[in-house]
Amino acid sequence: MTNSGRTNIFDGIDWKTVMLYVALTLVGFVCILSASFDEGSAEPWSMSHFYMKQLVWIGAAWGVAFVVMLLDSRYFHMLAYPAYALGILALVAVLIFGREVNGAKAWFQFGSVRIQPVEFAKIAVALAVARMMSGYSFSINRAGDLFRLAALLFLPLAIIVLQNDTGSGVVLCSFLFVFYREGLNKWLCIPVLLVVLLFIVSFLITPTTLLILLIVVFTVSEMMMNRIWRSRIIALAAVFLASILLHYTLQLCGVDKPYYLSLMIVSLVAAAVAAVYAYRSNLRNIYVIIALFVASMIFLPTTEHIFNSILKPHQQNRILNFLGLMDDVRGTGYNVNQSKIAIGSGGLFGKGFMNGTQIKYNFVPEKHTDFIFCTVGEEWGFVGSLVVLGLLCALILRLMKMGDRHEEPFGRVYCYCVASILLFHVLVNVGMTIGLMPVMGIPLPFVSYGGSSLIAFTIMLFIAVNLDASTRQQLGRRRF
Amino acid sequence: MSGYNDLSRIRTLRAVVFLIFGAIVLRLAYIQLIDTRYKDMAQRNVLHPVTLYPARGEVYDRNGEFLVQSRECYDFMVVYKDLPRSGFDTLRICSILGITPEKLERELRNARMRPRAPRRILSFVPKEAKLLLDECNLRGFYTVYRTERQYPRKIGGNLLGYVGEVSPEMLKRYPDYNAGDYIGLTGVEAAYEDVLKGRNGLRIEEIDTHGAIKGSYMDGAFDTLPEHGKSIVCTIDARLQLFAEELMRGKVGAAVAIEPSTGEILMMVSSPTYDPDELVGRQxxxxxxxxxxxxxxxxxxRAVRAKYPPGSTFKLVQGLIGLQEGVLKPTDMYPCHSGYRSGRVRVKCHEHSSPLNLYFAVSTSCNAYFCYVFRNILDNPKYGSVKEGFDVWKEYVESFGxxxxxxxxxxxxxxxxxxxRQFYDKRYRGSWNSLTVLSLAIGQGELGCTPLQMANLAAIIANRGYYYIPHIVRSVEGQDSLDRRFYEKHYTKVDPKYFEPIVEGMWRGVNVDGTSRWAALPGYDVCGKTGTAQNPHGKDHSTFLSFAPRENPRIAISVYVENAGFGASMALPIASLLEEFYLTGEVKRQYMLDYVRNKEVYYPNYDK
Structure with a gap:
């Protein structure tokens, strides 16, 4: 970051990444063409068709990529926090002035052009996270820094959830990937993942079981983090013993409350004791564990409440449907069912370009946007799907590689942020079309129809390419 | 930040990426390569098979006249979800179809239960109405080509039978049929269902998610055209049938005519009959x-199902059996003084000269004579006992059909x-003899014959000892011949040489001195035998059995009229008129025609 910018914008560019990007946008165009081509149309070149619009968007995106490459890499570091502030502002603005599409108030409408600020906010958040984590005094395993980082993420997440665009919000969870790369204790990752998992399946288990699970998992995590065994096992035993004693004492006193209550009281007391212990023995990471534990304790038993009052009926149905608690092929499950039929009927080599009946005859809804992967699966079959997934996988691995060769933490963190966002998008988007994931309305990067998502992903990617190029230039200069 | 475990973390994250993509690829491989259900589901989504109905085969009479035609008609269908939201002209549809708005409303309500499925609102929509509907260009409604039966001559209700939609029970029994198909339910329609029905065609269309037709699947590679039903030619003579139905009007009974040299049924009337057109269409x-x-x-x-006592016509069979058994010679004389008497058993007879020989016994229908003959058959010492003799007699009778x-x-x-034998053993607890069953001698008692069997008897006598199985179909389009059994002579157990005396008796009965003299037709040696069958339901049944001419007979006929009295009073004139009409092509005996038309028969039992 000390040296000035590049002299030649094409110098040091990772051409493989650019080729992967170009290939993906072209694949996207072919799929959108197939999905939205109307044989009966009088004017196949009219701009009213999705594929023609996408052609324009692709051209615009390539132009934007070029402009991003023109910028000096130092600006990104400089602009990270202003961009974050702008992003938050835009998110708040859309919450107030935005337009509601499919139940989510996440769009700005300018004439015929719709823009989804979340797509751009992701770039801002990635930049801000990179900026914060590249600070000289920042340590991922320090409790205070971790809380600051969490706050940086939860502010936009909260606004996005308020917009009712949960899918895009959940994307931010993928930053765990980056934190792990940056040295976050893996025993902290596990409880976080567990909480996410428990949130999804909490309908299936009783609150008491849930609490016992939480206590055990968090204690074990702490045990592994600090590598102190005996006292933790004793503490664990003490908590359960005390809770059972309390339960029977209460019963003897004639207060008939469920065991859950005793366990909760005891574990809260134990958390307080642990906090004191942490202060005394200077084990700050225990604070993180305690904070996570208390948060989950408050959060998880209210899942049902959240589920019933905060999630919209269609979101509830999607989750229930995904968990197999509700099987409704005609209603909520219709999209996923039809999408699975489309992909499953593709077979090894697919039905051929424009021959997918599920696509052509509109059985798959949102076939050019969120369900674009159906076109790949149905018309190009398993082989075509492997190619597209291969391109995406290669791009993600490429980004990780670019991150790894950075010397500066800013560039590394940013590249990993982009990789993790892309990975999450691919997992959720492709996963939902084949029934691996619940339905969340997030696009397949570079492939799905849509200008704001394409351009946002392009900017995001090319900032990484730009950062990488300047690093390589510096390296090259040093080498000679 | 690059700690000591940097490299292992990079590896872990790379593993996570591969794990996620691996999971997706595995899942894809499962649904695309292993699970084949999705291919079928995709096909079921998009393919819309449309049944193309064939025209049912036509039926001609022996002279090439139409007995049954197939007329173009249409089913009026609706697909509820395709109906325009803004509503449509209900009243216009109702006025074209001739139904009430309430009925249309009701059908549309039913259609709403399964909005994607086509539902029939009305069948048998005539072509004119269909064209009017096409002009209206109604969205959501369409018509399907079908055919309905039409009977230009309006004859042969029970004979031709009717066609109906297959019922759910039938669908279980006949897997070849689909709901909505038509099937012959009775008569010729049912008997020749396989020939007449044809085969459904299939057109496979591709539809989009809204059900709109997008084109044909694989350019029609799997489409089939409907195969129209084959036509059949009946042995029926439509004009004779029509005339017979007219003569039988107002009477209950049956008339059957057979061509003896082929076994073809020329006419078969069951009275009262009905207009077959009434069992077509919406009503x-x-x-x-x-x-x-x-x-x-x-x-x-009644022509094929009723069990009538044959009465005196059965005496012909007794005579033939007696001759074959050697217990009777044509010249054998028996006395008759107003009947036959043996102990307490008495069979009455009408006044005629006595004693008499076989010829006169046949022509004048003497009861006593055939009582002697019958007893001689049963009591033949050759067989040891009456019961053995009865078995022999029964075998003979069955050989006559x-x-x-x-x-x-x-x-x-x-x-x-x-x-x-078992029947009488049971009824009389084993103790019975030829006197006990004497009423069989004159075709009474427990005997039950269908009019078809009686007509067949006439054909046997006309043929002097054999018959062809009576049949109603002469030829089937595309088939060289009928079943073999219709071309085989079926001989009775009575030698052909014994038939001549009986024929002589029947001829004399018409042309010389018998009960059937009214049936004589100059130039055609008509042979006939009247029958007057007592029955427990009121007045005697009138029956007449006849064939003509005597040599190379062209028609054998049996007419049975319930409760019409003497054989000569009703069955005989009807049979005689039919013979005249068939043999000469016209009816000259207007007085006889008027007599038959004007003579009323009362049926207090039916009309109670």
């Missing part, structure tokens, strides 16, 4: 119920009834 249900509750039972095909169905091509043929 079928109502008309059917009306007929079902009609006390005279027009839906009961009685007591069993004739295995014609007509479904629903009845067996008639000839009692057997």
């Amino acid at each position: 079928r249900g109502n008309n059917y119920m009306k007929m079902l509750y009609n006390k005279r039972q027009p839906l009961f095909n 009685f007591g069993r169905n004739l295995d014609t091509d007509f479904l629903g043929e009845g067996d008639g009834y000839v009692p057997d």
Whole structure:
């Protein structure tokens, strides 16, 4: 970051990444063409068709990529926090002035052009996270820094959830990937993942079981983090013993409350004791564990409440449907069912370009946007799907590689942020079309129809390419 | 930040990426390569098979006249979800179809239960209405080509039978049929269903998610055209049938005519009959119920199902058996003084000269004479006992086609009834003799014959000892011949040489000195035998059995009229007029025609 910018914008560019990007946008165009081509149309070149619009968007995106490459890499570091502030502002603005599409108030409408600020906010958040984590005094395993980082993420997440665009919000969870790369204790990752998992399946288990699970998992995590065994096992035993004693004492006193209550009281007391212990023995990471534990304790038993009052009926149905608690092929499950039929009927080599009946005859809804992967699966079959997934996988691995060769933490963190966002998008988007994931309305990067998502992903990617190029230039200069 | 475990973390994260993509690829491989259900589901989504209905085969009479035609008609269908939201002109549709708005509303409500499925609102929409509907260009409604039966001559209700939609029970029994198909339910329609029905065609269309038709699947590679039903030529003479139905009007009974040299059924009337057009189209249900509750039972095909006592016509059989058994010679004389008497048993007879020989006994229909003959057959010492003799007699009777169905091509043929030894053993607790069953001698008692069996008897005598199985179909389009059994001579157990005396008796009965003299036709040596069958339901049944001419007979006929008295009073003139009409092509005896038309028969039993 000390040296000035590049002299030649094409110098040091990772051409493989650019080729992967170009290939993906072209694949996207072919799929959108197939999905939205109307044989009966009088004017196949009219701009009213999705594929023609996408052609324009692709051209615009390539132009934007070029402009991003023109910028000096130092600006990104400089602009990270202003961009974050702008992003938050835009998110708040859309919450107030935005337009509601499919139940989510996440769009700005300018004439015929719709823009989804979340797509751009992701770039801002990635930049801000990179900026914060590249600070000289920042340590991922320090409790205070971790809380600051969490706050940086939860502010936009909260606004996005308020917009009712949960899918895009959940994307931010993928930053765990980056934190792990940056040295976050893996025993902290596990409880976080567990909480996410428990949130999804909490309908299936009783609150008491849930609490016992939480206590055990968090204690074990702490045990592994600090590598102190005996006292933790004793503490664990003490908590359960005390809770059972309390339960029977209460019963003897004639207060008939469920065991859950005793366990909760005891574990809260134990958390307080642990906090004191942490202060005394200077084990700050225990604070993180305690904070996570208390948060989950408050959060998880209210899942049902959240589920019933905060999630919209269609979101509830999607989750229930995904968990197999509700099987409704005609209603909520219709999209996923039809999408699975489309992909499953593709077979090894697919039905051929424009021959997918599920696509052509509109059985798959949102076939050019969120369900674009159906076109790949149905018309190009398993082989075509492997190619597209291969391109995406290669791009993600490429980004990780670019991150790894950075010397500066800013560039590394940013590249990993982009990789993790892309990975999450691919997992959720492709996963939902084949029934691996619940339905969340997030696009397949570079492939799905849509200008704001394409351009946002392009900017995001090319900032990484730009950062990488300047690093390589510096390296090259040093080498000679 | 690059700690000591940097490299292992990079590896872990790379593993996570591969794990996620691996999971996706595995899942893809499962649904795309292993699970084949999705291919079928995709096909079921997009393919919309449309049944193309064939025209049912036509039926001609022996002279090439139409008996049954197939007329173009249409089913009016709706797909509820395709109906325009803004509504449509209900009243116009109703006025074209001739239905009430309430009915249309009701059908649309039913259609709403399964909005994607086509539902039939009305069948048998005539072509003119269909064209009007096409002009209206109604969205959501369409018509499907079908055919309905039409009967230009309006004859042969029970004979031709009717066609109806397959019922759910039938669908279970006949897997070849689909709901909505038509199937022949009775008569010729049922008997020749396989030939007449044709085969459904199939057109596979591709539809989009809204059900709109997008084109044909694989350019019609799997489409098939409907195969129209084959036509059949009946042995029926339509004009004779029409004339017979007219003569039988107002009477209950049956008339059957057979061509003896082929076994072809020239005419078969079950009276009362009905206009077959009534069992076609929308009013079928109502008309059917009306007929079902009609006390005279027009839906009961008496010609092949009724069990009538044959009466005196059965004496011909007794005579033939006696001759064959050697217990009777044509010249044998028996006395008759107003009847036959043996102990307490007495069989009455009308006044005629006595003693008499076989010829006169046949022509004048003497009861006593055949009582002697019958007793001689049963009491023949050759067989040791009456019961053994009875068995022999029964075998003879059955060889004439009685007591069993004739295995014609007509479904629903009845067996008639000839009692057997066990029957009498049971009834008389084992102790009975030829006197006990004496009423069989004159065709009374427990005997039951279908009019078809009686006509067949006439054909046997006309042929002097054999018959062809009576059949109703002469030829089937595309088939060289009928079943073999219709071309085989079936001999009775009586030698042909014994038939001549009986024929002589029948000839004399018409042309010289008998009960049937009214049936004489100059130039045609008509032979006939009247029958007057006592029955427990009131007045005697009138029956007449006849064939003509005597040599190379062209028609053998049996007419049976319930409760019409003497054989000569009703059955004879009807049979005679039919013979005259068939042989000469016209009816000159207007007085006889008027007599038949004007003579009323009362049926207090039916009309109670």
